[in-house]
Amino acid sequence: MKKKTALLFSLLMSVLLISACSKNTNSNSNNTAKTSGTTTNKGYQTTGKTTDSDYQGVIQDGKYKTNAARGVGISQNADNLLNLKSFESGMTALSKDQFSPNKYVFQEGQILSKSTIENWLGRVSSSNPTGLNPKDNGQKDAAKRNPIYVQQIEEQDYMNENNGKLSLGGITIGIGMNRKDYYQKEEYGSTYTSDISQAEMIKQGRIAAAKVLDRVRKQNGVSANTPIMIAMFQQAENDSLVGGSFYAYTVSKNGNEISNWNNTNLSSYTFPATATKSVPNDNDETSFEGFQNKIKNFFPNLAGVTAQGQYKNKTLQGLKVNITTQFYSETEITSFTQYVAQAAKNYLPSGIPIDITVKGADGTVQSFLSRQSGNGNFYTHVFSSY
Amino acid sequence: MKKKTALLFSLLMSVLLISACSKNTNSNSNNTAKTSGTTTNKGYQTTGKTTDSDYQGVIQDGKYKTNAARGVGISQNADNLLNLKSFESGMTALSKDQFSPNKYVFQEGQILSKSTIENWLGRVSSSNPTGLNPKDNGQKDAAKRNPIYVQQIEEQDYMNENNGKLSLGGITIGIGMNRKDYYQKEEYGSTYTSDISQAEMIKQGRIAAAKVLDRVRKQNGVSANTPIMIAMFQQAENDSLVGGSFYAYTVSKNGNEISNWNNTNLSSYTFPATATKSVPNDNDETSFEGFQNKIKNFFPNLAGVTAQGQYKNKTLQGLKVNITTQFYSETEITSFTQYVAQAAKNYLPSGIPIDITVKGADGTVQSFLSRQSGNGNFYTHVFSSY
Structure with a gap:
């Protein structure tokens, strides 16, 4: 609860800061709205x-x-x-x-x-x-x-x-x-359910x-x-x-x-399965764990690999994979991303949309991979900087 | 200086947390290394x-x-x-x-x-x-x-x-x-240059x-x-x-x-140009400002638009655009991303690689757009969640 409140607060603070920083020149001249042909309706x-x-x-x-x-x-x-x-x-x-x-x-x-x-x-x-x-x-x-x-x-x-x-x-x-x-039973008190x-x-x-x-x-x-x-x-x-x-x-x-x-008949699950909540299809869990094992020991430091999956009955509809690890260089990010692309192609289920987001230890997105369907190659993008 | 030190510290803390959280099962069994055919070289x-x-x-x-x-x-x-x-x-x-x-x-x-x-x-x-x-x-x-x-x-x-x-x-x-x-002239003292x-x-x-x-x-x-x-x-x-x-x-x-x-003859610049540092080619600045004006007033709250550009002599080699704004819904992110794709196609220079990263007010990447060359459509991706 507190963490989420803090997050919300920081969101609101950020928007204030951004509003304060932006130059408010408010030039709308480039917005050439298509007019609707009537005078009562605005464009x-x-x-x-x-x-x-x-x-x-x-x-x-x-x-x-x-x-x-x-x-x-x-x-x-x-x-x-x-x-x-x-x-x-x-x-x-x-x-x-x-x-x-x-x-x-x-x-x-x-x-x-x-x-x-x-x-x-x-x-x-x-x-x-x-x-x-x-x-x-x-x-x-x-x-x-x-x-x-x-x-x-x-x-x-x-x-x-x-x-x-x-x-x-x-x-x-x-x-x-x-x-x-x-x-809460009283203001600022403990949370009950x-x-x-x-x-x-x-x-x-x-x-x-x-x-x-x-x-x-x-x-x-x-x-x-x-x-x-x-x-x-x-x-x-x-x-x-x-x-x-x-x-x-x-x-x-x-x-x-x-x-x-x-x-x-839709429901969402997290991978890997936990003791209290397993996914509807064991084969998907096995695929995910194969992928996870292939990835997590790539660097001397461990990589955390989790995913969200959406099911319709017992059939997986798509995966959103999150990988977090500590990178020490840009070249590590590029090499890791290519390796993940191969592992995802080899291990993750085919025929469903899969997005993979790779984050650094500070939570910054470093690269991402995506495949809409089929069993072919992933689109990859490494976020870089001049 | 302090901000960067804090960032580094939080990076290091995060890696400790990740190491502590990950289950260290250390299964290497999936790594079927290609052997080199010699016994002295490792695979x-x-x-x-x-x-x-x-x-x-x-x-x-x-x-x-x-x-x-x-x-x-x-x-x-x-x-x-x-x-x-x-x-x-x-x-x-x-x-x-x-x-x-x-x-x-x-x-x-x-x-x-x-x-x-x-x-x-x-x-x-x-x-x-x-x-x-x-x-x-x-x-x-x-x-x-x-x-x-x-x-x-x-x-x-x-x-x-x-x-x-x-x-x-x-x-x-x-x-x-x-x-x-x-x-520093003394430890923990002011920074001189x-x-x-x-x-x-x-x-x-x-x-x-x-x-x-x-x-x-x-x-x-x-x-x-x-x-x-x-x-x-x-x-x-x-x-x-x-x-x-x-x-x-x-x-x-x-x-x-x-x-x-x-x-x-390479050098890197930021857009928009500042009073003390302008980019080598005025046309690029004009293009960028047209794009910026088109974007920043899309929502009632302002969007911040900046970019990094790399030049070889006076010729722009590529752009990395960063847009930050406060989003109130997933549908706002999707609509904004599509709008940015149109504006980028219409306003930004053609024929060079352009990456555009869209972040929320809390700094989280919400979507990104990319075009390697030409003057056609951008690849777009909205980061979503189940």
Whole structure:
């Protein structure tokens, strides 16, 4: 908890420093916004995209159109920012099936304001009638108190582009649900935990989703037949080295009733397996350990090798490998990176996207390797300096 | 100075932590070393290589063959580690012209030991007769004392591979020369600076190079006709945001006389230009500023945009761009990266290698973009997490 708070604090401090350091000349003259052809609509641009599978984002008046609730995700996930990363990348990934990047432009959520979402995330009370979490029943005991079930909510908008005008084509709402609710009995006191069963999380998630769909459907700018996807995410524990996963979603084509839920069967794991948590497929663990053994003794000093893996049922969907070691020279980094590329090709599973990040002992990224699919060579990049 | 010392300290602490955390199972069983066919030579492997323009490195008994003077570079450049990065990558780049990566295998220097190099980097005295720097004349005044001219020395070996055996095919020795020598008048006291003129640096560098060539030629394992390249590097100042550059080199085919020196005409600059230091070509500065203006106001919070550029005479050879901003979500990182890719394509000079690293306010790398040449699209990668 303290470490995460310190991290958040240093993030905020850094932004203040950067703001203070930058020269505020504020020259917008280069932002030649594409005008939409109407006088009522302001001009917009899109970011362009570098791969077909990515969305373009919306720029208005030369600036990125940020989320109306910008920053809520960081404060709601301050105890484990991995949850924010996996929540947002997971939402985007699920949205691609409903709202194809070839057809839709991505826009940060504009309908739900920061205060709206913050109220929804609170406990229901006379002063906060829209709270999605149960009222405070006054109990301090972990099993007797009403836990916070709904931890985070985020909106993503998917826009149709016609004749230089953008119109809302679909909405994705992600809802992050707790399996563990961390709380203090008194301010600055010890942290206690209320456990929430999987069945209870699913039940409470459905109750919240029904309310959210009904409320979003009634917002200005949302029509009776705007497609709304609601995606349910299970938050990872605060000390987890991998973020949570989306476990279910529903798509409302119209109206405010949820007719059915689809399970994603997605879950995330860390490698190497631990005594308490093994990965769904032993072969993957064996592959990883072969790779790890090949790497860790390359230098006289040891290299730490870990990974995050995402599974759909028992099938590995991708790996994010992290390697940390102490380098004593640039040439060591180059040699190590090439060696890792060979070892990854020989040992790691084929046919899935694999990213490998190599960091120095101080946490600085020194090189990275990536392969999208197949069993061939990795793209490698060593971060260098003049 | 203090910041750099703290950085070095945290590097050392981190390595201790990593060593302590790693499970020391020490399984070498996967290292199926290629045996050389002789019983006296131990088996070796090479790292493999990911691009034709890189060297393979040497692995012996399953471990990387580290430099015999491993770590000297870090302590000699502790006040500005950019000097170490530019020194080593510059040495490797110059070596490629003499010892082609298609023909030679790279081996970290094995001939000059750590104590040998440390003695050479010291002042000459009765207890250190091999010191390349002048004796301490007892003066404390910046202009009257004898400065430290030679700041760092490193050896790189280039190996021929024949019938599964490696033999020394060439040596590169880099010598880093000071234009400013930082010193204290008393322990823990203020830092003073002795300035060294360019002419004096070149003169002293040639004196040191002649001694180094003579000594290296006489080492065990070096024959009368082993090619030895000696490359002269001007150290950047401690507060420089770009490392130093190699200014000259010579190649000795045999013997211990240096017949001629080649100027590299290389120098490194930072963008944007400052009041005291402008880049050699105004057009590059204009391009950079166009890019910077396009980027910095993308978010409501400002983005800091700087770059390092390497010049050969007045021609830009490459750019390393650094962008730092505060991100509030994963989707912001993706959108920003795509936008940067477009802006870089439109504004930055074409035909040269360009790397762009995007960092969050806490210094963590969030994405990177790279183009080797031409004027087409950038490769982009967003660092994500499950």
